[in-house]
Amino acid sequence: MDFGVTMYGEIITIGDELTSGRTLNLNARYAAGRLTASGLKVNRITSVGDNYPMVAEALRRAIENSRFVIVTGGLGSTEDDRTSEIVAKALNRPLSLDEKMFRLIEKHVKAMGITLTPSLEKMAWMPDGSRLLSPEGRACGFCLVEKGVRFYFLPGVPEQMRYLLDKVVIPELLSFWQTQAVHWRILKVYGLSEPDLAEIFRDIESKSGEVVLGFYPHFPEIHITLSMRGEDESTVSKELDRFESEVINLIGPYVFARGEQTLEEVVGELLRSHGLTLSLAESCTGGLIGHRITNVSGSSDYFQGGIICYSNAAKVNLLGVSSEMLQEHGAVSDPTARQMAEGVRKALKSDLGVSVTGIAGPTGGSKVKPVGTVFIGLANANEILARKYRFWGDREQVKLQSATMALDWVRRYVTNTPLLPGL
Amino acid sequence: MDFGVTMYGEIITIGDELTSGRTLNLNARYAAGRLTASGLKVNRITSVGDNYPMVAEALRRAIENSRFVIVTGGLGSTEDDRTSEIVAKALNRPLSLDEKMFRLIEKHVKAMGITLTPSLEKMAWMPDGSRLLSPEGRACGFCLVEKGVRFYFLPGVPEQMRYLLDKVVIPELLSFWQTQAVHWRILKVYGLSEPDLAEIFRDIESKSGEVVLGFYPHFPEIHITLSMRGEDESTVSKELDRFESEVINLIGPYVFARGEQTLEEVVGELLRSHGLTLSLAESCTGGLIGHRITNVSGSSDYFQGGIICYSNAAKVNLLGVSSEMLQEHGAVSDPTARQMAEGVRKALKSDLGVSVTGIAGPTGGSKVKPVGTVFIGLANANEILARKYRFWGDREQVKLQSATMALDWVRRYVTNTPLLPGL
Incomplete structure (x- = not known):
């Protein structure tokens, strides 16, 4: 690929919270990832504080080095x-009131029953020649072109x-620069570690x-991710299909989703299509x-509810645990x-009952049952299953792994895939 | 504050994995946080790929704008x-073999029982005039001074x-530039919007x-955040106290935490100290x-549990809703x-019962009860309260706001602070 001719650009993120290390720059990472995936090359990411000289310098340098x-x-x-004020000064374009944006702010202010303050009105003032990015006002943000470079100003x-x-x-960028698109497949995996995967692959x-x-x-x-560049979509698609089958052959049961779907989706x-609650x-x-x-959205179709039985009393009184x-x-x-699984299934009259009980830590562990020991249970009308697992990490990591394992149990159970082996 | 005289600098992180959005820039955030906390000001963070023109440009620009x-x-x-090769070329300082580093690599190679490859030897070649940062070789990295600017090259x-x-x-930087440490206060606020705060402040x-x-x-x-630079800690502390009181005077009831504490903590x-469940x-x-x-951790001391009553049947059967x-x-x-609040309080035999029922969207809304309509309830032995709120945003945002409002109800109720007004 030659990026010398077209479609290279950069990202500038503004905020003292970034240069002081107070917050992680998740916006830059997201934007870089999405642009790259779309075949647009990001040459530089710059973070500067909310002050004129550094922002102005970054903008002027971007004009020299980038196309967007x-x-x-x-x-x-x-x-x-x-930002608007700094851009206006740096690019020598006086601020002017965007009528459309002003009306959107007025509308918002009315709907919320608040007063139109000068600080709110400020959001409708943009550098001359700017164009509102979201004409329906879902988010503020504008675009302007300076010396052939397309600037997009987005909220933080x-x-x-x-x-x-x-x-x-x-x-919009893709409509300006025809590019050899990158085609992607995503396979989401649970139950294998990175070293496991390295070995298998x-x-x-x-x-x-x-x-x-x-x-x-x-x-x-x-x-x-499986990615491939190419112009002819059917060739690329065939090649991705071929290689995806190779991967599925190796780790099929561990792949819980393709694309952007989450495990809970x-x-x-699966619950909906099998008519199960x-x-x-x-x-x-x-x-x-x-x-x-x-x-x-729509989970009320298959999710009856649950019981958070944090105390033993709750387990006994609400779930009939002995x-x-x-x-x-x-x-x-x-x-x-x-x-627990059988109790909640009966209490909520559902087809499946799933239970989790364990030691999330950092306290409460013992030699026999160390922190991270978790039992998952599942009951339907005919059988009751339970397995023991051992997760590592802090409290939130143990909770997250337990929840993911429980959801993966439902996926595997409904699709007749063997459950992940317990201890 | 005048940062014009001393101690301002910048961070440059090199790697295609950063500009492509593949990995989060944790190094930049760590370095920015540590430098800021030490009273050294970070003016800019730049990420560029592993290529000559962008790295060289970033280095040359740093010479113009920074002290370190x-x-x-x-x-x-x-x-x-x-990096070494690019730095050598960009600063016009030929690479030369650092004898000390070379011996450390030889030693390492022997200890690991591997062969000394050219790629390993490469790590001992540094731009002329560089100084090894870790003479005992615990990590590779070097320092050089160019036109009075101190460059520190660290591994990724x-x-x-x-x-x-x-x-x-x-x-080393602090030994060159005597500096004033930055002292911080954090006040966490819920229930006021950014425009509200701008107006109040x-x-x-x-x-x-x-x-x-x-x-x-x-x-x-x-x-x-309230921050202030200064050498004498007690002076700074008094000044921060004074200004913090000013802030508390204006928005006291909305401040739910000071420092890093979360609302749930x-x-x-509060529940623990008041002996409430x-x-x-x-x-x-x-x-x-x-x-x-x-x-x-330790929430089992005051949290009895809960009932996720997603279906109406669950509300009727488990909570006694009519x-x-x-x-x-x-x-x-x-x-x-x-x-719901009264039902769960009785079912779980707790002092307080808190309930949330609403329309998270995107479907299920109506003219009378649009998406984002949420009722919060609270029951104790003597009274039952409920209020109606209207939150904006997508499903997850409505859920998050509802949960935060419910937790804030408990905080306000236990501390005798008026609840946020409902609709």
């Missing part, structure tokens, strides 16, 4: 949001930045042809599984996981 | 580790970068003296509140929130 520039941050309504709020970048900026690179393999850990998942689709008995996960399940058994085996045990 | 420059990445033994491996930065680079800057005020949105919270401490009835939050509460009332008022209503 994504600038994020400093578009809000507070004192230190000064991640949701708004991502929305404008994906829906407006990248499509030791000889696969020789079969990859022009397909580039990438591994991206998203704890506790690993996302595998996959589980939801689910309920949860959560001890150490404390509600995390329910939270993930209900992040999916107090004698609890005394004998403890709350973190195989029989407790079984009785 | 931290460069990370590209010092390893692989093909794309080309985080452990090695951090070790050299903390043990060698920062102490319109005149406060005149009272801030040398204290610098910063606003950092962490949806749905806003974190306010604050709520946990809590249970939850979660509908639209789906378990998120329980998840957050149980992210705090089906006639549900038919009349709907699941998202004031009486439902009250019955």
